[in-house]
Amino acid sequence: MKAITLAKPGGLDRLTMTDMEDPGAPGPGEIRVRIRASSLNYHDYGVVSGNMPTEDRRIPMSDGAGEVESVGEGVTEFKLGDRIVSGFFPLWQDGEPPVDHFKTTPGDGVDGYAREIVVRPATWFTHAPKGYSHEEAATLTTAGLTAWRALVVDGGLKAGDSVLVLGTGGVSIFGLKLAKAMGANVVATSSSDEKLERLTALGADHVINYKKTDNWGTKVRNWTGGRGVDHVVEVGGPATLAQSITACRIGGHIALIGVLTGRSGEVPTAALMAKQQTLKGLIVGSRRHQMDFVRGIESSGLKPEIDSTFPMAEIADAFRHEESGKHFGKICLTI
Numbered sequence: 021m022k023a024i025t026l027a028k029p030g031g032l033d034r035l036t037m038t039d040m041e042d043p044g045a046p047g048p049g050e051i052r053v054r055i056r057a058s059s060l061n062y063h064d065y066g067v068v069s070g071n072m073p074t075e076d077r078r079i080p081m082s083d084g085a086g087e088v089e090s091v092g093e094g095v096t097e098f099k100l101g102d103r104i105v106s107g108f109f110p111l112w113q114d115g116e117p118p119v120d121h122f123k124t125t126p127g128d129g130v131d132g133y134a135r136e137i138v139v140r141p142a143t144w145f146t147h148a149p150k151g152y153s154h155e156e157a158a159t160l161t162t163a164g165l166t167a168w169r170a171l172v173v174d175g176g177l178k179a180g181d182s183v184l185v186l187g188t189g190g191v192s193i194f195g196l197k198l199a200k201a202m203g204a205n206v207v208a209t210s211s212s213d214e215k216l217e218r219l220t221a222l223g224a225d226h227v228i229n230y231k232k233t234d235n236w237g238t239k240v241r242n243w244t245g246g247r248g249v250d251h252v253v254e255v256g257g258p259a260t261l262a263q264s265i266t267a268c269r270i271g272g273h274i275a276l277i278g279v280l281t282g283r284s285g286e287v288p289t290a291a292l293m294a295k296q297q298t299l300k301g302l303i304v305g306s307r308r309h310q311m312d313f314v315r316g317i318e319s320s321g322l323k324p325e326i327d328s329t330f331p332m333a334e335i336a337d338a339f340r341h342e343e344s345g346k347h348f349g350k351i352c353l354t355i
Contacts, residue, residue, distance in 0.1 A: 021040055021136040030073065031068075037333055050092040052091075057158040059353070063128070064081055067128050072122075079127070088104060105161060105310075110143070160313065178202070182251070183199040183252075184208075184249045185207075189347075199251075212229075213229060275300055329351075332353050338353060
């Protein structure tokens, strides 16, 4: 089978298409999956760029979608031909988070889905949403589930709430679409007026160019009549957190899910405390969360926003496109 491997110490020029041995038939509790698609995430970029070091010849990509080719003894949840999608934390099935690392995350601590075939435990996957293409399904593992957990699982999103999403990456666009599907109002930010127009077309109720607007957090709060938004999907980290606290209401919820502006920095603790807000860090979610998310998709008709699709052999070009920041939504690989 064909696979992509990453040579140490990382870098886009060290991604190589490789011939590897077929993994064979599944054992008890396992399924054999023909991988058809993956999607790019900031975490994947951290690995392939060498900023998050991994083992030599690691197969990258945490997201994988495809169909079941065969099932091992004892597997009853899946059958031949089922369309499936992988989980980010394969051993986190349900309940409270049991991990604070990426040692079991595909494409980082273990081999990922930039390959044609995998044999893995059936519990590493869920069914894909009915009617989804493989590329659409591949966007759910990381970006889609992160938005679901931030707003629905942790935030308790309900109709009439107000939500702030930052930028036009995969999580933020999922957050926008999910919030609108559930009857919430959304304000979105970007540094591109062209992208702001596209956010409006997707349903954003208000948009702000943060490069042209000083103290955009105050602008968001003013848009809500001075109350502040109920939820913030905070993907920036230290350089945007102070503005997010300003934008959020007293007692509101800020989901810290990204560090695009740095891994550490000053937190305005006095402002956070005075506004009695909940600042909660999270990384993706459990298999149970993903199963609930899939049901939510099937009942709402939610679809991801796919910016572009590259063949697996052009994985480096796909990451260069992500690196450029020109994308709007998800970048996918067809495998």
